[in-house]
Amino acid sequence: MKLVSSMIALAILALSNHIFAETAPGTGKTKGDPAKGQQIATQVCAGCHNPDGNSVIPTNPSLAGQHAEYITKQLENFKSQEGKPPERASPIMGAMVAPLSAEDMKNLGAYYAQQVPKPVGAKDKPLAEQGEKIYRGGNLETGVPACAGCHSPNGVGIPPSYPRIAGQHGEYVLAQLRAFRTEERTKDPNNVMHMIASRMSEREMRTVSEFIAGLR
Numbered sequence: 001m002k003l004v005s006s007m008i009a010l011a012i013l014a015l016s017n018h019i020f021a022e023t024a025p026g027t028g029k030t031k032g033d034p035a036k037g038q039q040i041a042t043q044v045c046a047g048c049h050n051p052d053g054n055s056v057i058p059t060n061p062s063l064a065g066q067h068a069e070y071i072t073k074q075l076e077n078f079k080s081q082e083g084k085p086p087e088r089a090s091p092i093m094g095a096m097v098a099p100l101s102a103e104d105m106k107n108l109g110a111y112y113a114q115q116v117p118k119p120v121g122a123k124d125k126p127l128a129e130q131g132e133k134i135y136r137g138g139n140l141e142t143g144v145p146a147c148a149g150c151h152s153p154n155g156v157g158i159p160p161s162y163p164r165i166a167g168q169h170g171e172y173v174l175a176q177l178r179a180f181r182t183e184e185r186t187k188d189p190n191n192v193m194h195m196i197a198s199r200m201s202e203r204e205m206r207t208v209s210e211f212i213a214g215l216r
């Protein structure tokens with residue numbers, strides 16, 4: 001019995017490695033097609049994210065200039081796999097990704113990555129200045145690392161895994177930091193942003209979100 005189940009586990013592992021190899025982001029032959037991505041973006045996504053991915057609605061993230069691999073990964077995370085709850089919970093985006101294929105997700109990533117981001121700008125400068133301290137230096141007392149370490153000093157991120165956050169809507173950033181703290185955005189207790197957000201105060205989240213909105 002034990003042998004059988006470990007053989008099944010091995011088979012599943014081999015299979016998932018195979019699938020992963022086929023669909024691994026960033027590997028030359030599996031690059032997305034931005035023209036095909038644009039078709040879906042224009043027909044389905046533009047109403048909320050704008051045709052060029054520079055959202056004008058503060059609760060909807062801007063996607064322009066974001067790393068292709070990160071976008072594809074988030075689209076996968078919104079989709080529930082084999083009846084399990086999705087890694088990233090969003091009723092809206094859950095419905096949006098349901099009809100998308102793996103290929104579509106890659107094409108959409110390729111399209112948005114090519115668009116030119118337009119930073120939204122900070123509305124409250126004093127609040128943003130307080131947030132800059134967290135962004136550049138973190139909080140030593142509570143063990144919050146500097147955001148700049150992974151999202152880079154100017155917020156462009158480091159592809160493929162560390163997203164661009166510069167100029168993103170402050171309202172959206174704040175909502176995401178809260179969602180990382182709870183199980184809304186991740187089911188993984190070792191998710192790095194879950195660990196970071198859990199150590200942040202509400203005040204710190206507010207200030208750093210305002211700073212990020214103005215970052216360019």
Ligand code: HEC
Nearest residue numbers: 044045047048049059060061071074075090092093096108
């Ligand atoms: C009805 C509005 C709406 C439509 C239409 C929509 N989105 Fe979204 N999208 C949202 C909202 C709201 C969020 C934030 C979800 C959350 O709270 O995590 C989001 C989040 C995302 C994210 C995550 C971005 C990040 O920075 O992590 C991606 C990627 C995305 N959408 C892509 C798409 C694509 C591709 C389509 C079209 C197939 C689409 N969206 C259609 C509203 C929409």
Ligand code: HEC
Nearest residue numbers: 145146147149150161162163165173176191192193196208
């Ligand atoms: C150790 C690296 C690391 C550090 C330090 C870090 N981040 Fe992140 N951040 C990530 C990764 C990886 C993701 C993608 C996580 C995911 O989707 O599961 C992310 C995602 C995010 C997102 C979501 C972006 C989007 O488009 O939805 C926000 C907002 C964010 N981080 C803000 C911050 C802030 C604010 C700080 C500093 C207090 C910070 N991060 C520090 C690695 C880091």
